[in-house]
Amino acid sequence: MSGAAGCALCSAPVAPRGAGASSRVVRGPAARLDVAVRAHARRELLTGGAAGLAAGLVALSRPGAAGAETAASPLASGGRGIDKYIRKRKLDPLETYLPPMIQGREQVLLVAEVLDDPKSARSLLREGAMKGFRENARAVGQYSKENGGPEKAEAIFKQLEALDLTLASALRDEKSVLDEQAARRQLDAAITAVDALLAAAPPDAVAQARRVVAVIEGRDVDAS
Structure with a gap:
């Protein structure tokens, strides 16, 4: 055949090989x-x-x-x-992140009460105030860093992930048993890390955030 050869799978002609023929460029x-x-x-x-x-x-x-x-x-x-x-999103005021972070801390404390039920304990690490906990902790840590303080959010995540792994290990099969001692140690370390990050924030802002949480939860503001 002379010229372009017909393609059996489509109506468009296929250019023959040779000088002057342009081939499709495959991008690497x-x-x-x-x-x-x-x-x-x-x-x-x-x-x-x-x-x-x-x-x-x-x-x-x-x-x-x-x-x-x-x-x-x-x-x-x-x-x-x-x-x-890439433009980074500007942080909201610090007061935006502190109340939900404090609520997240309270929810982590509840894990200690349900360690006999690892499935429920893992749910507490994911639901409610913990859904946005990582973002809130990172924001508070970023504020601390920008003001010359340490950025301590990663220490929290490390302990929470270790705790979650310990709980997950107890759910592998019916013979698995929770290492409660390790779980409590990781839980305490996570709370300590949260407190360290809150301590890096301005005390007045933290106190105000605690009052906000008390009002949200219907508790006596003075008792908080």
């Missing part, structure tokens, strides 16, 4: 990263992103950036990598 992983970075930068510019993104776009579109390695170089050489292309 690095080239796909280049496309993704360009798309992200365009979105940032359209939504009022940082002015520094313009320089990144110029570098990405520069002729002679032969291959994806050169195109991706602004990410590798920027120190913070792709983080510099």
Whole structure:
């Protein structure tokens, strides 16, 4: 046959091999990263992103950036990598995060009362105030860090994850038994870590948050 050969699976002709024939370019992983970075930068510019993104776009579109390695170089050489292309959400006021964090602490304390039921204990680590506990603790930790204090949220998560693993081990099969001593030790360590993070916040803000929680829960404010 001369010219384009017919394709049995579609009506579009298939170009023969040889000089002058254009073949479809298959993008490699690095080239796909280049496309993704360009798309992200365009979105940032359209939504009022940082002015520094313009320089990144110029570098990405520069002729002679032969291959994806050169195109991706602004990410590798920027120190913070792709983080510099992403706008971080500004934190809400500290008072927004403290009350739910205090409620989460109270809920963790309840785990000690249901250790004989590991399934219920694990549920307490996931429901109610604990749903947003990680986000709230991270925010309080970020405030502490920005004010020259230590960022202690990870210590809380480490102990809670260890406690959850201990509880999960007791649910593997009927013969599994809860290591209650380990669970209580991890529970105490988690509460200690929460208290350390709260201690890094301004005392007045923590006291106000405790009053808010007392009102929410219908308790005597003075007793809190």
